[in-house]
Amino acid sequence: MSRSSLLLRVELRSDPAMLCVVRNALGELAAKCGFSEADCRAVVLAVDEALTNIIRHAYLGDSDRPIEASFRRIHLPRDGQSRDALEIVLEDRGARVNPKKLCGRALEDVRPGGLGLHFIRESMDTVEFSRRWGRNQLRLVKFLAVQDGPRKGT
Amino acid sequence: MKISPRHLDKITIFDVSGDIDLSTSPELRKALLREFRELKTPRVVLNLGAVRYIDSSGVASLVEGLKASRDVGSRFILFGLNKTIREVLQLSKLLKIFEIYETEEQSVAP
Numbered sequence: 001m002s003r004s005s006l007l008l009r010v011e012l013r014s015d016p017a018m019l020c021v022v023r024n025a026l027g028e029l030a031a032k033c034g035f036s037e038a039d040c041r042a043v044v045l046a047v048d049e050a051l052t053n054i055i056r057h058a059y060l061g062d063s064d065r066p067i068e069a070s071f072r073r074i075h076l077p078r079d080g081q082s083r084d085a086l087e088i089v090l091e092d093r094g095a096r097v098n099p100k101k102l103c104g105r106a107l108e109d110v111r112p113g114g115l116g117l118h119f120i121r122e123s124m125d126t127v128e129f130s131r132r133w134g135r136n137q138l139r140l141v142k143f144l145a146v147q148d149g150p151r152k153g154t
Numbered sequence: 155m156k157i158s159p160r161h162l163d164k165i166t167i168f169d170v171s172g173d174i175d176l177s178t179s180p181e182l183r184k185a186l187l188r189e190f191r192e193l194k195t196p197r198v199v200l201n202l203g204a205v206r207y208i209d210s211s212g213v214a215s216l217v218e219g220l221k222a223s224r225d226v227g228s229r230f231i232l233f234g235l236n237k238t239i240r241e242v243l244q245l246s247k248l249l250k251i252f253e254i255y256e257t258e259e260q261s262v263a264p
Binding site for chain 1: 155173174176177207209210211213214241242245246
């Protein structure tokens with residue numbers, strides 16, 4: 001496998017009914033990558049929440065706008081070692097995301113809303129927002145847990 | 155998601171199944187708010203035993219239901235939470251604010 005290998009690339013409509021399709025596919029993909037059941041659930045939750053944010057905030061509920069998603073297996077340095085990880089990049093052509101509004105809410109404040117970004121940050125190791133060529137881009141990375149026993153390649 | 159109401163004395167039990175997400179949570183929210191605000195049901199019990207997934211919009215609907223129940227002095231009870239639902243509520247730090255039981259029998263007990 002190369003240093004960065006594309007596993008899956010999809011373009012979907014910003015239709016909430018598509019979310020369950022993505023969740024099911026991503027759950028399978030994460031399991032195939034070797035994530036634990038708990039980490040599979042975490043990855044699925046993060047991506048589902050990110051797509052929900054795109055639909056609600058970037059596209060303001062319009063259900064016929066494009067969202068591109070790519071999933072790559074990558075190797076990144078972490079704690080002095082090269083580690084396997086799943087990189088997920090989501091792109092939309094909606095309204096510019098204001099980073100100041102991407103703060104979520106204090107969890108002590110018991111009220112609906114504002115939880116999605118918190119779930120994403122708690123579930124993933126890297127969460128990066130950017131704006132490129134008129135598109136919002138969200139990059140998520142989840143490292144595979146280190147397995148016990150001899151390391152790959154040794 | 156499917157949501158089916160049952161009635162037991164002055165208790166309404168909603169059997170919920172499937173996924174609670176952006177596309178389905180409005181239906182859950184509507185059912186809960188109607189039960190508390192319009193019908194003033196003294197106790198509403200949500201059976202989540204057949205729910206596979208819940209996202210932040212689903213959690214938000216539960217929080218709205220809880221707030222509505224407090225406004226009218228009713229009880230809002232959850233039971234049958236699987237690992238996925240517990241994880242999400244734990245992640246939101248909201249697990250402790252809900253009245254949660256393991257079984258329906260406990261949830262409808264006097």
